[in-house]
Amino acid sequence: MTFDALDTWWWPFLFILVGGWLATDAWRFLGVYLGDRISDDSDLLVLVRALATALVAAVIGNLIVFPSGALADTSLALRLGAAAGGFLAYLCLGRKVLVGIVAAEVILLLGLWLAS
């Protein structure tokens, strides 16, 4: 039952609803239900946050090491350099998200310009 399994107009939408909407809003609804029932500094919540953080970090790592689109045509070293440089700039220059993004983009574009 993959995304392309059925040749009907509604199947991709059902796929997105079950695989996307249900799989995300179920957690949001559970969050409302639990509300203030569990303490925000309980160990269970720390474990849940740690699992979730490591998983999202793995997504980020894959997006940089195995990218898609035009970014896939750039060298791995340039992508790692741009990401590391951007992250360092974020850490050292006041922890501003915008600073990290701009620094990474400047390094990437400089690298592409030098290579061309």
Add this chain to the structure above:
Amino acid sequence: MLSASSMPTDDASPDPDFSIRRLWYLRGVRAAFSVPGLILASAFIGFAGLAKEAGLTLVQTVFMVGMVWALPAKVVLVGAILSGTSLPAAAFAVALSSIRLAPMVVALVPEMRGTRTPRWVLYFLSHFVAVTSWVLAMERLRGIPRDLRTSYYAGLGSTLVLVNMVVVGVVYVLADSLPPVVSAALFLLTPMYFLTSLWGSARERAGHVAMAIGLVLGPLLHLVVPGFDLLGAGLIGGGIAFAFHLLSRRRVKS
């Protein structure tokens, strides 16, 4: 008769409660047009390219933005579609990547709830919870009258969703005509946005440990056991980070 005609009977004039609510709703709308909102929109530019690359149609892509909303969940879902994953496995991967939404909502609900807020309003508004609106809300709700916080968040959340549905739709149509260098730069926006905002949103040191391990394990496991990379990195990285958390706390106690 006389007293009835002197009563305000003009239905067109909104009751003051409504106009105050609308004012705070509009203030929430305005909060969406801020630096964090702009960064989010630029990350969605990259997502539009990714979805088009995966073979999704324009309508499917915009539908996904409105229904799923959280960007990491959508990236995982598109990744699953790209690799031909079956629906149950795709839903499982997306659900696993979205666990963090539950604690985020848990933290937000006591902050947002008014004295007489109906439950259904909270369930409805929880759909708008994702990193950007959550960070903005946790930062600003404190300064807003308690009974108007739901109106403010409704304005903020719904505007972020609608604006980015439009952004994704427009970029999807234009994506082919972008020069490769611009396209490559856009694809770097999403990981950089998450890399920095995830680090900044970590509540305890264990979050940084989990993140560092996940960043390395994700690509490594992708080479060794593709299909199990995200789950494996989440379980191993999260487990080690939690052990670190328990150990460091024991050291503080002793």
